[in-house]
Amino acid sequence: MDIDNCTSWLEIDLGAIRNNIQQLLQISKTNVMAVVKANGYGHGMEQVARAAVQAGATWCGLARLEEAIQLHQSGVSCNLLVMGYTRPSFIQEAIARQIHVAVFDAQSAQTYATQAQAIGIPLHIHVKIDSGMGRLGIFPEEGVSFIRWLHTLPGLEIDGVFTHFARADEPSLPTTNQQLDRFCQMVQNLEQSGLRPKWVHAANSAATIYYPRARFDLIRAGVATYGLHPSKDAMLPDTFRPAMTWKTRLTSVKRLPAGHGVSYTHRYITSKEELIGATAIGYADGFRRRLGNFALVHGKRVPVVGTVCMDQCMLQLDSVPEAKVGDEVVLIGQQGNDRITIEEVAEAWGTINYDVGTGQAARVPRFYIE
Template identity: 55%
Template sequence: MLTTWLEIDLGAIQHNYHLLQAISQRPVMAVIKANAYGHGISGVVPALTRVGATWCGVARIEEALEVRRFSREIQVLVLGYTHPFWVEKALAQDICLTVFDSQTAEAYAKRAQAIGCELRVHAKVDTGMGRLGVLPDAAVDFIRWLMTLPGLKVEGLYTHFARADESNPAPTLEQIRRFDGILETLTIMNLRPRWVHASNSAAIFNFPQARYDLVRAGIALYGLHPSPETPLPPSFRPAMALKARLVSIKTLPPGSGVGYGHRYVTQDHERIGVVAAGYADGIRRILGNEVLIHGKKAPVLGTPCMDQIMVQLDDVIEAMPGDEVVIFGGQGGNFISVEEVARRWGTINYEVVTNMMARLPRIYVESKDEEVG
């Protein structure tokens, strides 16, 4: 029996994938970087493949190679930088790379041409993120030049929105305007690549005009809100729960310090439980955490330790060692959301789930994927 684990509902991810397809009316690139946002590539990729997913996006070549361990069918795009050293491996594993400068593109082309192959690439344009990508004024010439390089097959063009999850649409509309101008020129020149994409999770909902040929869904795929300003429809289902075991219960007398630094001191005889989860599992080392035991919220006392937290059980009289404890997720009709935890920790839901540690076993369940109409 496990003492600390992540429970991942693959049925929820499949359900969310189908919702995103229905909403966008486009192929969905499932973004599975950062170990599928903490949910685990080993479980998520086969689950998506089973429901017909055709694209996934990762940040690094190492993640792309991990995808290939679990699916030969799905198309894989590395969205970040890849050193030219990896070109031969990318070709062998049918992995598509991103290009955003001439030096790297030439290095890719040279290595691919040397072995008589064509490397599939997507060109990236920086329309306002200030990150990777050729600037808009140079984009058309860059694409035209890329298409002349032996060894490269330019099959895609994309950009990334910086503020699509905000209530103010103006910055994203300006990015769309810049991107559309590039596309219009490329189309006139008969140079428009097959796959044009820009929309992240928030933009899928907020900017339907930017869905183009493909949409990229990350946070929404896992049933988590892109931002407070862009909440998901209620039909989406969160996929991750963090759970642990209650391993000890004892009654401490008044004036007893609890945990490092005694940041909590008992006021009376108090029933204190120890839960086998701590900051080495991803729980933040702050005051004010809560958990669910028997469907009831119980406060975490004092500072979380590396491997354990202490909880107040005076209001959960039925609690016994061995009981399941939920740090986030549902239990007994009650629920602690990742977003609630993120607010308490002073961060965002993305960081909560991607910071779930590797030592946590991922236990996969597959609830029914409710039909999307």
């Protein structure tokens, strides 16, 4: 399929991904893990991972072993870490593919070790520390004894120890420094006990930029890889570039008389004769079913009117009388002198930019621009 035949598609700028990884390398001056879970935050896991590795990332981060297996099968050449939970019944796949997995409870560790021992190949693990996220992990105060115990289990290679921040995108708050203090104390104790693993890591995108002491041996950057701001309070430098453009086409342009209802439940009624366009984008593509959406047509911002349907929605085109069937419509990205950012769309949808990117439906094809 090529773009000319498409009615709705994403364009992913792999040059932007490479640029963003290079920025992260320059800023952090340490190793970079591109977090490519959730289909590369909606951008395409394999393509993003390949571009990130070309630009110098030496790790890719996944949430689940299923994702890591798929990435391993694609032949990408870097270390892979599953940051979430892995079922013990699945661990032999991780061992066979040398995929690193997170460990955060004794029972799983024991089962993992037994399997690794039976296979005769060590399992690479990173111990996850809960320094304040309240999600997965051993508390920092128990970290040294847990890691000492892990060393008694044959079959485990303890390659890393890591934590994750709950509020690094709110740099004015003390929370991240408090988490860091607890984590740093544990790392120091590990050093003194001769137990410090090779890879200590903590920073997500926001912490990479706003908390230099969180960089350690490796940073785990998700949202910054895609050129998206961690938050309004934790913006990226201007040198980062967003990688995603979302486009559709006008499929109909016609004049509706005054007082004419538009779309299901007639939530929009024309107030005069109006030029109304239909587009091939709907909630089944990830375009939220809410009022107040907007798009670019011929470089002009136009409102989406009426209820968003499953596969279509309507635009008010009075400001673009030259609009015609087949014209490109931009939902996210640049057209002419205007740009709709993912952040703007997220704000309109009452959510965060992460949610907009990962919410793109599988049926929307991705085209990759080098």
